[in-house]
Amino acid sequence: MNKAKQTIKKLYQQPLADKIWRNFVIGVPYFWLLLFFLAPFAIVLKISFATPIVALPPFTPLLDLSANADHWLLATWDNYRFLTEDNLYWISYFKSIKIAAISTFICLLIGYPMAYGIARATATTRNILLMLVILPFWTSFLLRVYAWMGLLGKNGIVNSLLFNLGLINAPLQMLYTDIAVYLGIVYTYIPFMILPLYATLEKMDTSLHDAAADLGAKPWQTFIDVTLPLSKPGIIAGSLLVFIPAIGEYVIPALLGGIDSLMIGRTLYDEFFVNRDWPLAAAVATLLLVIVVIPIMLFQRSQQE
Amino acid sequence: MQKSSRLVFSALCFGFAFLYIPILVLIVFSFNQSAIASVWGGFSLRWYTALFNNQQIIDAALLSLKIAATSATFATILGTMAGLALTQMGRYSGRLVFTGIIAAPLVMPEVITGLSLLLMFVSLQELIGWPVSRGASTITIAHITFSMAYVAVIVQSRLSSMDQSLQEAAMDLGGRPAQVAFDITLPLIAPSMLSGWLLAFTLSLDDLVIASFTSGAGASTLPMVIFSKIKLGVTPDINALATLIIGSVSIGIVIASWIMFRHERRSGTA
Amino acid sequence: MNRDDRMTTQRSTKPYVAATPWLDPKAVPFIQIKNLSKQFDKFTAVDKVNLDIYQGELFTILGGSGCGKSTLLRMLAGFEEPSAGQIIIDGVDMANIPAYDRPINMMFQSYAVFPHMTVEQNIGYGLKKDNLPKAEIATRVKEMLDLVQLGDLAARKPHHLSGGQRQRVALARALIKQPKVLLLDEPLAALDKKLREQTQFELINLQYELGITFVVVTHDQEEAMTLSDRLAVMNTGKFIQTGTPTQVYESPINRFVADFFGTINFFNATVISSDPAAKKLSAKLEKTGTKLDANSETAFAEGAEVTIAVRPEKIIISQKRPDGDHITITKGTVEDLAYYGNRSLYRIRSQSGRIIQVSAQNYQRSEALTLEWDDEVFLSWDSSCNVVLSE
Numbered sequence: 001m002n003k004a005k006q007t008i009k010k011l012y013q014q015p016l017a018d019k020i021w022r023n024f025v026i027g028v029p030y031f032w033l034l035l036f037f038l039a040p041f042a043i044v045l046k047i048s049f050a051t052p053i054v055a056l057p058p059f060t061p062l063l064d065l066s067a068n069a070d071h072w073l074l075a076t077w078d079n080y081r082f083l084t085e086d087n088l089y090w091i092s093y094f095k096s097i098k099i100a101a102i103s104t105f106i107c108l109l110i111g112y113p114m115a116y117g118i119a120r121a122t123a124t125t126r127n128i129l130l131m132l133v134i135l136p137f138w139t140s141f142l143l144r145v146y147a148w149m150g151l152l153g154k155n156g157i158v159n160s161l162l163f164n165l166g167l168i169n170a171p172l173q174m175l176y177t178d179i180a181v182y183l184g185i186v187y188t189y190i191p192f193m194i195l196p197l198y199a200t201l202e203k204m205d206t207s208l209h210d211a212a213a214d215l216g217a218k219p220w221q222t223f224i225d226v227t228l229p230l231s232k233p234g235i236i237a238g239s240l241l242v243f244i245p246a247i248g249e250y251v252i253p254a255l256l257g258g259i260d261s262l263m264i265g266r267t268l269y270d271e272f273f274v275n276r277d278w279p280l281a282a283a284v285a286t287l288l289l290v291i292v293v294i295p296i297m298l299f300q301r302s303q304q305e
Numbered sequence: 306m307q308k309s310s311r312l313v314f315s316a317l318c319f320g321f322a323f324l325y326i327p328i329l330v331l332i333v334f335s336f337n338q339s340a341i342a343s344v345w346g347g348f349s350l351r352w353y354t355a356l357f358n359n360q361q362i363i364d365a366a367l368l369s370l371k372i373a374a375t376s377a378t379f380a381t382i383l384g385t386m387a388g389l390a391l392t393q394m395g396r397y398s399g400r401l402v403f404t405g406i407i408a409a410p411l412v413m414p415e416v417i418t419g420l421s422l423l424l425m426f427v428s429l430q431e432l433i434g435w436p437v438s439r440g441a442s443t444i445t446i447a448h449i450t451f452s453m454a455y456v457a458v459i460v461q462s463r464l465s466s467m468d469q470s471l472q473e474a475a476m477d478l479g480g481r482p483a484q485v486a487f488d489i490t491l492p493l494i495a496p497s498m499l500s501g502w503l504l505a506f507t508l509s510l511d512d513l514v515i516a517s518f519t520s521g522a523g524a525s526t527l528p529m530v531i532f533s534k535i536k537l538g539v540t541p542d543i544n545a546l547a548t549l550i551i552g553s554v555s556i557g558i559v560i561a562s563w564i565m566f567r568h569e570r571r572s573g574t575a
Numbered sequence: 576m577n578r579d580d581r582m583t584t585q586r587s588t589k590p591y592v593a594a595t596p597w598l599d600p601k602a603v604p605f606i607q608i609k610n611l612s613k614q615f616d617k618f619t620a621v622d623k624v625n626l627d628i629y630q631g632e633l634f635t636i637l638g639g640s641g642c643g644k645s646t647l648l649r650m651l652a653g654f655e656e657p658s659a660g661q662i663i664i665d666g667v668d669m670a671n672i673p674a675y676d677r678p679i680n681m682m683f684q685s686y687a688v689f690p691h692m693t694v695e696q697n698i699g700y701g702l703k704k705d706n707l708p709k710a711e712i713a714t715r716v717k718e719m720l721d722l723v724q725l726g727d728l729a730a731r732k733p734h735h736l737s738g739g740q741r742q743r744v745a746l747a748r749a750l751i752k753q754p755k756v757l758l759l760d761e762p763l764a765a766l767d768k769k770l771r772e773q774t775q776f777e778l779i780n781l782q783y784e785l786g787i788t789f790v791v792v793t794h795d796q797e798e799a800m801t802l803s804d805r806l807a808v809m810n811t812g813k814f815i816q817t818g819t820p821t822q823v824y825e826s827p828i829n830r831f832v833a834d835f836f837g838t839i840n841f842f843n844a845t846v847i848s849s850d851p852a853a854k855k856l857s858a859k860l861e862k863t864g865t866k867l868d869a870n871s872e873t874a875f876a877e878g879a880e881v882t883i884a885v886r887p888e889k890i891i892i893s894q895k896r897p898d899g900d901h902i903t904i905t906k907g908t909v910e911d912l913a914y915y916g917n918r919s920l921y922r923i924r925s926q927s928g929r930i931i932q933v934s935a936q937n938y939q940r941s942e943a944l945t946l947e948w949d950d951e952v953f954l955s956w957d958s959s960c961n962v963v964l965s966e
Contacts, residue, residue: 248414
């Protein structure tokens with residue numbers, strides 16, 4: 001027993017063991033990400049060149065190596081051609097970018113003063129306020145979107161409140177509109193804006209403000225000249241953290257948006273689940289990836305600085 | 306100064322009202338006797354009773370919890386390894402690619418992650434016959450993949466703020482790399498691993514889109530069931546479910562941060 | 576064999592070491608650093624360094640931040656791989672020997688005391704990794720605790736310790752494996768001034784008692800002077816001068832070293848005559864033409880430009896013109912003075928207009944200043960205090 005233990009200990013101390021350990025720690029997560037994160041993109045790309053068929057899986061193989069095949073390569077641009085020819089896809093791409101951009105800007109407008117207030121609060125208050133920002137993030141995303149359905153619906157709280165106050169005679173159509181989509185995106189993504197902003201504002205040396213004030217700057221000038229430029233990294237990180245996932249958002253337009261509220265994420269989802277056109281969905285995904293890949297790289301660069 | 310701080314104060318009030326009023330309304334109306342969302346019909350627990358009698362929801366909840374616990378555990382192991390590989394292992398070929406792809410799942414639109422993983426599973430099945438069918442196991446793999454990125458980022462930030470000489474000291478005293486990891490590094494990053502696990506757990510419980518793509522015919526997670534119900538409109542029993550989820554998560558978070566806060570104060574900044 | 580025997584045998588079998596082994600041509604260096612370089616991308620941190628350190632020496636590497644001293648230490652410990660060159664310790668080439676297998680231990684600048692382990696566990700960690708029996712670890716940890724006077728704190732966690740106590744835990748933890756060499760990275764930098772002075776002497780005594788070779792890295796020249804047997808001044812990855820503290824202080828080889836150790840006055844001068852055999856040199860100051868003598872073993876051509884350096888404390892300040900042979904004299908007025916209690920620092924403007932710094936002990940008790948601003952004074956110093964620098 002003791003001898004076995006000794007042998008194990010000795011094995012453990014071989015230089016080989018160190019190498020194995022190192023390769024294990026690097027290799028396992030690396031391999032996992034290659035297999036389940038990077039390789040799938042290659043497959044999406046591949047299938048976006050396939051032709052849909054009624055079968056399982058519902059697309060043709062790309063290579064036909066049988067002897068009687070006319071062409072061994074069965075790749076086709078049809079899916080991409082279809083995307084450019086049908087207005088629907090153009091509209092939903094631009095609508096996604098527009099909605100994501102405007103929502104990001106609203107998040108910044110609401111989130112910046114909040115982050116500023118939290119960063120300038122006393123230590124105890126700051127911890128409580130921060131927790132209040134993070135708390136919704138931990139609770140169900142789906143249910144937070146659902147909460148707005150109850151508020152905005154035809155028989156919802158807001159309508160009945162306005163009606164009882166005598167401000168309206170007939171219920172307003174708020175749910176299933178673009179406004180509801182904006183509200184939903186801002187509501188669910190605002191913690192992603194506040195947290196990086198808070199992180200940069202909190203690190204900022206307050207004596208810089210005192211120095212600016214001492215040199216004769218009015219509070220708003222101090223803000224424009226000192227605070228705002230120095231919080232640029234936080235603004236960039238927060239904006240990208242809101243913008244990127246908002247572009248591909250599916251749940252919010254599906255629950256709060258109208259039937260015509262075609263954001264690209266929803267188009268992709270419907271193409272896949274409703275029309276069962278996998279190759280077309282893959283082509284939509286590829287183009288969506290092209291749109292988000294630049295902001296993602298920007299985000300990663302901002303994280304490394 | 307006065308004016309600007311009043312401005313900040315009102316922004317904070319508005320912001321937190323915006324964040325919390327919808328949730329509070331949701332909670333209040335879960336105790337509503339009436340089935341109409343906007344009409345208060347008196348206090349009642351009928352929707353809670355209805356909820357506990359809904360076998361479909363209970364089954365889905367149990368499945369979700371199982372998937373969440375499993376995927377969070379594996380995500381924590383893999384994410385911690387990734388964090389170590391990115392901060393402690395020096396240079397190796399492929400490190401740049403690794404750094405690039407580790408954070409990407411964080412910001413990748415869910416529809417893309419979901420679709421790409423599904424197509425991957427389908428191709429693998431064609432190629433090697435695995436996975437035989439899609440369901441809990443494929444959802445779990447998908448959840449491990451995106452939540453390990455969150456764990457890696459948390460662990461990585463803890464590791465890079467840690468005094469590197471602690472590990473060097475252990476190595477200097479004769480600790481081999483693997484021993485140093487288990488003796489020094491892992492005990493010191495344990496709190497981050499715990500937060501990583503909790504985050505991975507909630508992310509998995511919360512996910513609808515990726516689960517919808519990677520699930521097969523049989524397996525429905527709780528978000529999938531909720532989604533199919535609320536797509537048709539407001540139903541009060543979902544209010545009750547939401548109240549239960551939000552309530553338990555909030556209590557958990559408050560307790561966890563309280564413990565962490567006390568722990569931090571006790572051990573100083575170390 | 577228990578530890579006591581080992582310690583005593585180690586001490587008794589310790590080979591006879593001359594007080595100045597570096598002067599003994601037959602002495603075998605214990606640590607040999609040969610042409611060692613370290614390149615980070617395009618930046619050269621350590622540039623072809625050569626150094627011999629002898630058994631039982633307390634050697635200090637001194638330099639400003641970014642001079643490469645820490646990189647050199649980390650290469651000795653095995654945390655950085657040299658880009659070129661060799662490290663030999665006790666006859667063994669350290670290439671390809673990882674940090675955990677080297678007969679070297681290190682005390683880190685941050686002390687790196689494991690925060691999740693008690694004092695006892697910290698100190699015993701190295702022995703545990705050597706798979707020693709538990710009982711032996713326990714006795715040796717106890718002895719080490721007594722040696723560094725931490726016996727009462729054995730069960731404490733580090734965050735309940737003061738800075739000085741942490742420093743001693745780090746020291747005990749590094750010493751318990753009885754390394755051949757102990758590396759100390761800025762050992763006193765994290766302590767306050769009083770504690771630093773006290774700890775300094777404790778370190779020297781401990782090193783003398785254990786006979787372990789110490790290699791210290793520091794940026795603090797006073798610390799380097801009080802601690803070391805020998806020291807090396809490092810700048811931009813190279814050793815500028817190696818020697819005993821007095822050698823380096825009194826006979827700096829260039830302006831950089833002279834300037835690095837405290838204040839010094841520089842005068843530009845032209846060589847009149849040079850006699851290296853008699854170690855004599857005479858020169859003429861640039862502006863005033865004052866003639867002065869100095870000791871120098873280097874040969875200089877007539878008319879060569881040199882720098883004459885004089886330490887402020889070598890200069891005597893007086894109101895009457897002093898007499899004597901072999902002294903250099905100049906006249907000036909008090910431009911500025913600073914009273915430090917034990918001594919005063921004067922800035923004297925000489926006739927040529929240059930500022931000369933003079934440091935004088937305050938021998939007499941007097942509430943009035945002996946010299947006032949604008950007083951006319953004579954400065955004089957022994958010619959042997961003139962240091963001739965060629966660069």
